[in-house]
Amino acid sequence: MKQKILVFVWVVMTLPAFTQSRAVSSVSARSFVTGTVYEDLNRNGRQDRKEKGIAGVAVSNGTDVSLTDASGQYRLPAGDDFIAFVVKPSGYQTALDGFNLPQSYYLHKPAGSPDSFYKGVNPTGALPASVDFALYKYDEPEAFTALLFGDTQPYNEQEMEYLERGIIAEAQNIGGVSFGITLGDLVGDRLDLHLPYKQAIKQTGIPWYNVMGNHDMNYDAGEDRLSDESFEASFGPNNYAFNYGKAHFIVLDDILYPHPLTGKGYWGGLRDDQLAFVMNDLSFVPREPDSHFNAHPAD
Numbered sequence: 001m002k003q004k005i006l007v008f009v010w011v012v013m014t015l016p017a018f019t020q021s022r023a024v025s026s027v028s029a030r031s032f033v034t035g036t037v038y039e040d041l042n043r044n045g046r047q048d049r050k051e052k053g054i055a056g057v058a059v060s061n062g063t064d065v066s067l068t069d070a071s072g073q074y075r076l077p078a079g080d081d082f083i084a085f086v087v088k089p090s091g092y093q094t095a096l097d098g099f100n101l102p103q104s105y106y107l108h109k110p111a112g113s114p115d116s117f118y119k120g121v122n123p124t125g126a127l128p129a130s131v132d133f134a135l136y137k138y139d140e141p142e143a144f145t146a147l148l149f150g151d152t153q154p155y156n157e158q159e160m161e162y163l164e165r166g167i168i169a170e171a172q173n174i175g176g177v178s179f180g181i182t183l184g185d186l187v188g189d190r191l192d193l194h195l196p197y198k199q200a201i202k203q204t205g206i207p208w209y210n211v212m213g214n215h216d217m218n219y220d221a222g223e224d225r226l227s228d229e230s231f232e233a234s235f236g237p238n239n240y241a242f243n244y245g246k247a248h249f250i251v252l253d254d255i256l257y258p259h260p261l262t263g264k265g266y267w268g269g270l271r272d273d274q275l276a277f278v279m280n281d282l283s284f285v286p287r288e289p290d291s292h293f294n295a296h297p298a299d
């Protein structure tokens with residue numbers, strides 16, 4: 001049986017791919033994140049006594065990927081700035097937040113994001129002893145319909161209203177859609193519009209995934225891994241994966257900012273830790289897949 005793999009990246013199409021080395025956070029002896037992926041039968045967000053762990057589910061720290069053991073437990077290296085997330089397996093749903101966005105991650109940034117023009121992540125404090133992920137069983141069809149938006153990119157409140165009235169109002173009437181994805185440039189540089197964007201997208205009434213574009217970046221960041229702090233605060237990881245039916249989706253932020261050679265502007269490419277994530281993630285995806293790379297050209 002074939003499995004499809006879809007990769008959603010925000011790609012600078014006109015420029016060659018470029019990889020940038022980055023020292024992945026060093027891992028001290030005690031720096032591990034562990035937890036359980038479990039079936040949340042009563043959907044209360046906690047693992048109750050009769051709720052069993054789910055084996056063989058991929059969990060990542062953004063670079064490494066590990067499968068849960070027979071009791072649903074995983075263990076991964078933990079740095080001082082990472083996002084743990086579960087790769088949603090087929091046949092299960094993750095919890096959704098109030099905006100219909102998957103609650104499949106845990107942000108670990110004890111000191112919070114550095115100061116920036118648009119706010120990043122608040123301090124998250126110490127890593128919990130157990131970072132658990134709830135899943136609900138769900139009957140997913142092999143053939144399904146997903147709604148893809150590209151460059152929603154409102155630059156102001158009025159354009160946000162156009163998005164709601166012109167696009168989302170129409171999308172609300174499309175039946176039988178399993179989920180949606182926006183392929184980058186959720187907003188047009190105004191990162192304070194990420195919240196109204198989420199409120200608008202919520203009106204579609206379906207689970208929604210988001211790809212980061214270059215108009216979703218913190219332009220005052222001095223290094224690439226800090227250019228996504230506001231995105232992380234609003235949407236969680238900008239590099240992640242999930243399964244639906246027989247399809248495997250990979251979502252990547254493929255903008256290097258600042259430009260790795262000139263320091264001005266941005267360039268299309270991936271850091272080494274992102275490539276490592278892709279390799280690690282794919283190592284658990286059955287062979288002979290149909291691959292789907294979803295990209296967003298930068299403009």
Ligand SMILES: [Ca+2]
Nearest residue numbers: 040044046048
């Ligand atoms: Ca429960």
Ligand SMILES: [Ca+2]
Nearest residue numbers: 225226228229
């Ligand atoms: Ca970051």
Ligand SMILES: [Ca+2]
Nearest residue numbers: 224253255256
């Ligand atoms: Ca980036």
